[in-house]
Amino acid sequence: MLTRTGAAVGISTVALLAAGILAGYPELVMIGLAGVVALVVAALWMLLRPQIGAVREIRPHRVTEGNPARAVLTVKNTGTRRSPPLVVTETVADQRVTVPLPSLAAGASHETTYPLPTGRRGRYSIPALMVGHSDPLRLMYVGSPCSGGSVLYVHPRIHHVVPVALGGPRDMEGPTSSRSPQGGIAFHSLRDYQPGDDWRLIDWKSTARTGSLVVRHNVIPDEPQHLIVLDTSSEPYSGSSFEDAVRVAASLCSAASQAAFPIDLRLTAEDALPSGDSELGALDLLAGAEPGPADPGLSTLADLLNDVLAGSDGTVLAVVTGRASSRDIDILSSLGQRFLTVSLVQISERPTAAPRGVIAVNASTSDRFAALWNQLVPQ
Known part of the structure; x- marks a missing residue:
């Protein structure tokens, strides 16, 4: 294909040949023929396409915004003759x-x-890189895809905040369930001995009664789940406030995860993917979060949390938005009694008054939120 320089040479060549023939100026015709020769030589040069293999690796695949990431490109000439100088083209984040x-x-x-x-x-999908070569005059360029596509996650910046500690004190002998992780000191049930079990966990009374080895099944007590909801509708936000809201949600997820609380991040977008129960899954989801005008926002909060409201486990709820509407406040107020604690974070210069019993933090930026939150929530 022609480059910009090649297209300019082609147009000039046609103009010079036409002007020289019509006006009877052989000099212009000669210059035009020189352009034809240059284009022909460039086309023949393109036929000598090098045989190149390329492998690209993104290191690392996940970074926090502003931190460095790089691509490591290894190119090998698999042909039998020397390859010309090449150009690799990537498109990342437009x-x-x-x-x-x-x-x-x-x-x-x-x-x-x-x-x-x-x-x-x-969340940037990086297409297959283009490896191409050009003629010495840069009149033509031929590129072909090489290697596969990659994904680069640029996570939001995280502020150091403390997790909500108002969901009840941690009880080393607290409530347990069959899904509780093993390895704690809280007794959950008795079960048959399995190879590799600690002999110190054998319950000798039950063993004597049943005639087979029985061990105590100890687990880590269930902890209050931290549920973070990010409003991804565009109406509550202005300027860069959505980016600050994403950083707030990421900070709350990270704080709960670092404190070993189960976390669940949800976006109000109808097509939002589940984040899983890990901090990494939550940050991956937040990396691709974008505000949308068709997003229902907090108006569908009850439906979004329907499965949680139907359960019996304790849950700590945190809602992050821009400027909440009066309808959003009414919905949050009606749901408040169903959770251990409810927090409302508004990233806005003109926040709406929060209902009674809700931990309210109003800040213009995520930095300001972190400072206010750590003052408000006991450590």
């Missing part, structure tokens, strides 16, 4: 990255690294 490569002898390889743009949070 930014075009061009990497020049040197000429390679037959069988030789070259490794290079180059930075990827990570200044803005996002």
Whole structure:
């Protein structure tokens, strides 16, 4: 394909030939013919397409916004003749990255690294890189996809905040269930001995009664689940407040996870994917979160939390939004008694008054939120 320079040469060539023939100026015709020769030579050069193999690796696949990430590119000349200088083109976060490569002898390889743009949070699908070459005059360019696509997660920045500690004190002999993780000191049930069980857990009275080895099944007591809801509708936000709201949600998820509380992150978008119960899953989900005008927002909060409301386990709820509407406040107020604690974070210059019994934090930025939250929530 023609480059911009090649297209300009082609147009100029046609114009010069036409002007020279019509006006009877052989000099213009000669210049036009020189352009024809240059284009023909460039086309013949393109036929000598090098045989190149390339492998790209993203290191790391997950970073926090502003932290460095790079691509490691290994290129090998699999042909029998020396390859010309090449150009590798990447498109990341709508930014075009061009990497020049040197000429390679037959069988030789070259490794290079180059930075990827990570200044803005996002989930970036990086298509297969394009490896191409051009003629010496840069009149034509031929590129072909090489290697596969990749995904780069740029996570939101996280502030150090304390988890909500108002969901009840931690009880080492607290409530347990069959889904509780093993390895604690809280007794849940008796079960048959399995190879590898600690002999100190054998219940000798039950063993004597049943005639087979029986052990105590100890688990870690159930802890209050921390449920974080991020409003992803566009109406409550202005300016860059949505980015601050995402950082707030990420900070709450990280704080609960670091304190070993189960977490559950949910977005109000109807097509939002589940985050799983891990901090990494939550951050991956937040990396791709975007506000949408068709998003129902907090108006469907009851439906969004229907499975949680139907359960019997204790849950700590935190809702993050921009400026909550009066309807949002009414919905939150009606649901407040169903949770151990309810927090409402509004990233807005003009927040709406929160209902009674709700931990309310109103801040204009995520930095301000972190400072207010750590003052309000006991450590």
